[in-house]
Amino acid sequence: MQYIKLGTTGLDVAPIAIGAMTYGEPDRGHPVWSKGEAEARPLIQHALDAGINFFDTANLYSNGSSEEILGRALKDFADRDDVVIATKLRHPMRSGPNGRGLSRKAIMTEIDHSLRRLGTDYIDLYQIHRNDHATPWEETLEALSDLVKAGKVRYLGASSMHAWEFAKALQLQKRHGWARFVSMQDHYNLLAREEEREMIPLCLDEGVGTIIWSPLARGRLARGWDDARSTARSETDGAYADTLYSPEQEASNRAIIDAVGQVAQGHGVSRAQIALAWLRRQPVVTAPLVGVGSVQQIDEAVASLDIELTDDDVQALESPYTPRYDWQGVSDEAELDAIRRRIPGMVLS
Numbered sequence: 001m002q003y004i005k006l007g008t009t010g011l012d013v014a015p016i017a018i019g020a021m022t023y024g025e026p027d028r029g030h031p032v033w034s035k036g037e038a039e040a041r042p043l044i045q046h047a048l049d050a051g052i053n054f055f056d057t058a059n060l061y062s063n064g065s066s067e068e069i070l071g072r073a074l075k076d077f078a079d080r081d082d083v084v085i086a087t088k089l090r091h092p093m094r095s096g097p098n099g100r101g102l103s104r105k106a107i108m109t110e111i112d113h114s115l116r117r118l119g120t121d122y123i124d125l126y127q128i129h130r131n132d133h134a135t136p137w138e139e140t141l142e143a144l145s146d147l148v149k150a151g152k153v154r155y156l157g158a159s160s161m162h163a164w165e166f167a168k169a170l171q172l173q174k175r176h177g178w179a180r181f182v183s184m185q186d187h188y189n190l191l192a193r194e195e196e197r198e199m200i201p202l203c204l205d206e207g208v209g210t211i212i213w214s215p216l217a218r219g220r221l222a223r224g225w226d227d228a229r230s231t232a233r234s235e236t237d238g239a240y241a242d243t244l245y246s247p248e249q250e251a252s253n254r255a256i257i258d259a260v261g262q263v264a265q266g267h268g269v270s271r272a273q274i275a276l277a278w279l280r281r282q283p284v285v286t287a288p289l290v291g292v293g294s295v296q297q298i299d300e301a302v303a304s305l306d307i308e309l310t311d312d313d314v315q316a317l318e319s320p321y322t323p324r325y326d327w328q329g330v331s332d333e334a335e336l337d338a339i340r341r342r343i344p345g346m347v348l349s
Contacts (some may be wrong), residue, residue, distance in 0.1 A: 001051025006286050007182045007209030012082050017054040018047050018299045019289035020070045024062020034062055037069045044073040050302050056289055058088035058129055059110055064117050071118035087127035088112050102132035104143040111152055126344050127157035131165055137172055145178035157183035163198035170206055183209045190256050190275055191217040193321055204284050214286035221275040225257045255320035263313045276304035278317055
């Protein structure tokens with residue numbers, strides 16, 4: 001495994017990250033597709049054996065069960081100093097006041113809960129799970145910086161939001177001398193490239209590394225167009241599964257998926273490997289988050305690191321893309337309601 005730096009930091013991470021949303025006791029989260037501890041542990045161990053040292057979870061995932069499973073497995077199978085643990089906060093963890101968001105109270109509470117569940121003294125990368133428009137940036141950013149000073153967190157990261165919001169946060173951190181966001185966890189793949197407009201150029205300019213969620217477009221890029229186009233997850237996600245890939249983009253999506261298949265056939269590899277190899281060519285991408293459910297998926301993700309796409313391959317993969325509606329970073333309820341009214345049947349969360 002050839003490790004790379006996260007953004008402009010000195011932190012070495014594998015160019016493949018394991019997304020632990022897949023892991024969690026079914027009775028605490030997603031009964032159809034989440035994998036309990038007995039299934040998750042061998043997969044985490046296999047990822048470690050393959051050289052992957054980067055693991056991402058969130059307090060929200062399976063109501064904390066994902067953090068618990070990941071923490072116990074890493075304690076048993078790895079040296080803590082060799083692995084990079086990333087987790088997130090913002091979404092509701094309990095009912096009642098202060099049970100969600102990015103207030104100082106919520107941040108100081110949730111960090112201790114995550115540390116306890118993960119069974120560690122510190123978190124390598126602590127990320128905000130979207131912005132919290134009900135809390136001033138200054139309150140959130142100072143509290144996060146205080147966690148770094150206290151030694152509970154090594155680095156700070158953010159996730160999908162409008163580019164102007166992220167630019168504002170970075171400038172506030174610089175102005176006040178607060179610990180800076182070093183990463184952006186973003187939605188980016190061959191079927192969703194809207195972030196190339198603003199967020200990706202911003203991250204390149206600011207030296208921020210990106211960690212990619214949904215690198216395979218919820219599995220669409222791993223299957224042929226005429227193959228089964230639904231999975232256990234997409235069926236239970238309901239309409240949300242299609243908010244990023246609307247029917248209006250069907251012709252473009254089909255052409256891209258067909259191109260992935262043709263390039264994969266030319267290289268003698270799987271479709272998923274081609275989609276991941278394309279991401280690796282993008283200079284801002286540090287690592288895709290791969291929600292692996294089998295040993296084979298881990299091996300394929302690692303093998304994708306050896307694939308070198310030609311310029312002709314990239315042209316074939318990229319040329320069918322057409323712009324689409326970008327809902328990224330939208331978390332204000334009024335704005336979400338407006339989107340729902342414009343697109344009947346849309347479900348956003």
